[in-house]
Amino acid sequence: MRTALASAEWTDGRETVGAQGAKVKHNRQLPDASPLRRQLGQTVLAALTKHPLYHAATLPLRTLPPRFNRYEGGGEYGFHVDGAVMALDGAGAQIRSDVSCTLFLSEPHEYDGGELIVSDTYGEHEVKLPAGDLIVYPSSSLHRVAPVTRGARIASFFWVQSLIRDDSRRRLLFELDGSIQALTATGADTTAVLQLTGIYHNLLRQWAET
Numbered sequence: 001m002r003t004a005l006a007s008a009e010w011t012d013g014r015e016t017v018g019a020q021g022a023k024v025k026h027n028r029q030l031p032d033a034s035p036l037r038r039q040l041g042q043t044v045l046a047a048l049t050k051h052p053l054y055h056a057a058t059l060p061l062r063t064l065p066p067r068f069n070r071y072e073g074g075g076e077y078g079f080h081v082d083g084a085v086m087a088l089d090g091a092g093a094q095i096r097s098d099v100s101c102t103l104f105l106s107e108p109h110e111y112d113g114g115e116l117i118v119s120d121t122y123g124e125h126e127v128k129l130p131a132g133d134l135i136v137y138p139s140s141s142l143h144r145v146a147p148v149t150r151g152a153r154i155a156s157f158f159w160v161q162s163l164i165r166d167d168s169r170r171r172l173l174f175e176l177d178g179s180i181q182a183l184t185a186t187g188a189d190t191t192a193v194l195q196l197t198g199i200y201h202n203l204l205r206q207w208a209e210t
Ligand SMILES: O=C(O)CCC(=O)C(=O)O
Pocket: 069, 077, 082, 102, 116, 143, 145, 155, 157
């Protein structure tokens, strides 16, 4: 993916953003209609289907085809909130953004700056991960990408409509899932684990929107 993206043609990132974001967005992206975007996006989605932790955290219902962006020469994306409802295709289908995803494709030593900074009720969290690592964060959060002052930061980014709209419910289910996995791995009482698994699925059944 890095090799293909190194010789790609990039376009102004403001092409896919509303008026609020356009004022603070200074990066470039693969054009939405680019075959490379489609091809690499499918590679990203295929990798996600094989990742239990990603599924546990996002509980995906619909996923926007991944896009690819590039920041360099002081490029940044100032504080913004992602649009709540986005076009899924050209046929009028829409997706509600519940979870935002950034897949880092550049190694941290290849550029200065470029931290993804997510602001929540506990303050600001800075994220800068090795190539191949992905961060998921609530689309309801304010976030920004710090200016890239050396090198280039290339990433894939996309949005997920979750079965669970509410961030706090999604978090509870994620933590419950993690506890069940840990209990199973350490050989806990199977009847108790089965009961907890039932509680997980019955909460999911009560809260899931499809
Ligand atoms: O480049 C990133 O990590 C995030 C991009 C972003 O926030 C957006 O496109 O809305």
